[in-house]
Every structure is written in structure tokens, then in C-alpha cells.
Amino acid sequence: MHRSSTHPSSAGQTGASASVTSDWTCPFCPLLCDDITAGVNSDGSLSAPATHCPRLAGALTLYGAADASCKASIDGQETDLDTALARAVDILSGARRPLFGGMATDIAGARALYALAAGCGAIVDHLHGDALVASTLALQDRGAFFTTLSEVRARADLVVVFACQPSARYPRFYERAFGATDSDVPARTLKFVACEIDPAVNTGDHVSASVLGNADLFDLLALWSALLEGRSVEALHDGSGTARELATLNEAIHAARYTVFVYEPGALPGPHAALLIEALNRIIKAVNRTSRAGGLPLGGDDGALSVNQTITWLSGFPLRIRVGMPGRLAEQPSLEYDPTRFRTGSLLADREIDALLWISSFSPQPLPDTLDPDVPAIVLGHPATAATVGSARRGPTVFVPVATPGIDSGGHLFRTDSTVVVPLFAARDAGLPTVATIAARLAEGLNDVKRSAP
Numbered sequence: 001m002h003r004s005s006t007h008p009s010s011a012g013q014t015g016a017s018a019s020v021t022s023d024w025t026c027p028f029c030p031l032l033c034d035d036i037t038a039g040v041n042s043d044g045s046l047s048a049p050a051t052h053c054p055r056l057a058g059a060l061t062l063y064g065a066a067d068a069s070c071k072a073s074i075d076g077q078e079t080d081l082d083t084a085l086a087r088a089v090d091i092l093s094g095a096r097r098p099l100f101g102g103m104a105t106d107i108a109g110a111r112a113l114y115a116l117a118a119g120c121g122a123i124v125d126h127l128h129g130d131a132l133v134a135s136t137l138a139l140q141d142r143g144a145f146f147t148t149l150s151e152v153r154a155r156a157d158l159v160v161v162f163a164c165q166p167s168a169r170y171p172r173f174y175e176r177a178f179g180a181t182d183s184d185v186p187a188r189t190l191k192f193v194a195c196e197i198d199p200a201v202n203t204g205d206h207v208s209a210s211v212l213g214n215a216d217l218f219d220l221l222a223l224w225s226a227l228l229e230g231r232s233v234e235a236l237h238d239g240s241g242t243a244r245e246l247a248t249l250n251e252a253i254h255a256a257r258y259t260v261f262v263y264e265p266g267a268l269p270g271p272h273a274a275l276l277i278e279a280l281n282r283i284i285k286a287v288n289r290t291s292r293a294g295g296l297p298l299g300g301d302d303g304a305l306s307v308n309q310t311i312t313w314l315s316g317f318p319l320r321i322r323v324g325m326p327g328r329l330a331e332q333p334s335l336e337y338d339p340t341r342f343r344t345g346s347l348l349a350d351r352e353i354d355a356l357l358w359i360s361s362f363s364p365q366p367l368p369d370t371l372d373p374d375v376p377a378i379v380l381g382h383p384a385t386a387a388t389v390g391s392a393r394r395g396p397t398v399f400v401p402v403a404t405p406g407i408d409s410g411g412h413l414f415r416t417d418s419t420v421v422v423p424l425f426a427a428r429d430a431g432l433p434t435v436a437t438i439a440a441r442l443a444e445g446l447n448d449v450k451r452s453a454p
Helices: 054-060 065-069 081-094 107-120 129-142 149-155 173-177 217-228 242-255 273-287 301-315 344-349 383-388 435-452
Strands: 003-008 017-024 036-040 072-074 077-079 098-104 158-162 188-193 206-211 259-263 293-297 321-323 335-337 355-360 377-381 397-401 411-414 421-424
Touching (some): 072 081, 081 107, 081 355, 081 377, 081 397, 081 435, 098 107, 098 301, 098 344, 107 321, 107 355, 129 273, 129 301, 158 242, 206 242, 259 273, 273 293, 301 321, 377 383, 377 435, 383 397
Parallel strands (some): 158 188, 158 259, 259 293
Antiparallel strands (some): 017 036, 072 397, 321 335, 411 421
16 A cells, blocks of 8 residues: 655654655666655655665665756757757657657556657667567567566575576565565575675575586586486586586476576676577476476566567567558558667667657666767656756757656556566656656647648
């Protein structure tokens, strides 16, 4: 339940009146922790002193009293919202190959941006598109066994963490994944494969070990898969001892009641992370022939998972896609899906776009360094983004400050295990419009342009 009250709080300045929201959901990480008490001080700043999460604490420092007075701008000069949107409509209506990049928004924002993309034939990609695509390609090629945070908490007695230290990016992972468990769940063992033990693991509650901390990931997964498929250690002729250590790990997996494999797609080395994920999925499937196991990929930051799910639902394709606009040429498809050709970095490097709509509502993500300075840009961004866009560019640049879901507006996001849609509640109200609202106004403006065309 979401509760809000107003009373003096030690979260801010001494004696400052603050609005306090309990059971607030943090939107800055795909764990979507929903047990937080958030305080809003009289100066518009926010804090969550009872929650020891450095990622949340850092994100909250970017909000303050100035947000409410943040103005739209054109080429670095402040203007009113209507004028800024009119200029943005001019840019989109004149573009033949626009790109919607960043896409850091919630479900409602993604829905509205998809409709806008359909009105101007835009390509759509996310800030974390590389990690999304790696997971999608592996799923398309081989399928996967996924699990949820609830399953991990209630059933897993062996957790295999592959090539990452989850707390580095998701500080409350172990707290949220393990938490309080039922009495029938045995002591949990953690094996960190191809990485060192995460220092955030509480060794008093869990047995932890590092296995092959410096191994080559591709070689390790190939050996591991061969062993699970019935090859013997001796047959593999492995003089390094890697196969024997993996055989010992396999014994622990087969003895476990439920094994969970945790990995971060975004932490795997490119450009062939999809092959690593596919190999790991193959290992998980092999384990399921004789016992139970599931994979828990950690990712979906900045609304990435939510946008991908929404776009897939609306179009039938995941990111990256190009949405054809009405009146397109007969030979042009209404939808194009190409995870390689429609990559933001490649499109910018090859100068293949003539306009960029950049969305960054969760943090002040700057425009990509590789963006041609002459290409028109429209930024729907966190208020702190205002300081990084504008007069330094040669091309037309429009900036519109937008609300962060969970800070100045409600919303919904998919949790990292992709099975739960979590509602967000505004901690304060700085009067900023949502991404969905701005996208809808731009779409309306484009329709007006089309109707007035001869």
C-alpha cells in the first residue's frame, strides 16, 4: 500500500517541513524496491535516509527546487512550452529518417512515443539497446528458462552468479532476492563463476566460493556445456584443471533442489554477448533434464525492459524497429525489425539519420557524442539535462523538461524479472509534463501539419 503524509522530517534541513511517502517505489533501478520511505524537503530536494542504497542516494541528489522553474529552450535560449513544441514538430515533419533514441521512459511514455514514431516513420532504439538485443537474440535462437525474484527467495538453495558482481550496479540485489525465507528453504550456497565473490554477500548467512575467477568466458561455457552433455573430464584433455573444477560444480548443481543462474547481459563483453547468453541458456536447459534450474538476467535500467515489452506488444517486434508512417511508398514495409542495422551507435556513426528525438526522463543523459552537430535534436529530458544541451550545437536543438516517473508523476515499469508490472507513485509535484503528454502533443502537431498540407 502507498501512504503519504506531511510532517517535519530529519531527512532534510533542520526544522524543514517535509512530505514523507512510505512504501514508495524507487524507479532508478529495475529491482523496483517498493519498501522505501521518501522525504521531500521544503526546498524541493528528496532523500531516503532509511534506505542504504548508493544508487538511489545519488539519483535523488539531482532533484531540487529549481526543477519547478526549469523552462523549455530552443538553441539554448529559454522559451515557452508551446513554442518549443512547435519547433519540434517542424523538425519531425521535415525529417525523412528520424531516430527515437535514449527512450528512458515508462510504459505510458513508450506507448505514446510508438504512436508518434508511426506518425513520422521513426527508428526506435533504447539507451541500453545492446544489452536488450543480446538477450533477445539468444532467446530467439535457443529459447530460455527464466525465473523470478519470488522463486529465488522461496526455492533456490544454490545460486550461480556468472561473470558479474550484482551489487556493483544493483546494491540491494541480495536483500531483494533473498530477504526473509520460509523455514523449509535450506541454507543457500552461492558460487561465483568467472568472477570474484561479490563483497556485498553476507557470508554469515550464505556459503560462498569463487570458481575459475579469471577464466575465458567462451572457453569456460564450451567446456561446461560439454560436461553437462556427458563428456568426461579425461576426454576433454584439459590440462588447466578447468574441466575438473566445472565437473565439481556440476555435482553441486545436480545435488541442489533448485539452482538459479544470475547474470548481467550488460556486463558481458561485446560484441558477441548474445553467444555467451545463448551458451548459458543451453547449460540451464541441460540442467533441467534431471533437476530444476532457471536464469535470472539482471537488467532493464532506465525503463529498457518496460519499453521493450511495450514495443513488442504494440508492434509484434522487439527493439530495434522502424515504424512506417501512413502514406509511405508502396515498397516500404509498415514495420522493419533489424537489431543490427538500427543500432543507435551505428546509425550515428554512419550519418544515417536526419533528426534525433532523445528521451532521458530518469537521469540527465547527454546527447550522444557521435551525433553530427548539424543534425536537429529534440531532447525530452530530466530537468538537470538543461545544462548540457543547447548553444554548443550547430544544428537546431529543442529541449523540453519532463517528469521522472515516480518522482513528479505516477507510472508503471516492468521489474527486472519481467513478470511483474510495478506501479509508481509521485513523491512530489514540480509541475513537469510527462513524456507521454509531450509525445501526444507532438503527434497532434504532426497530424495538424499533414492536414494542412496541400
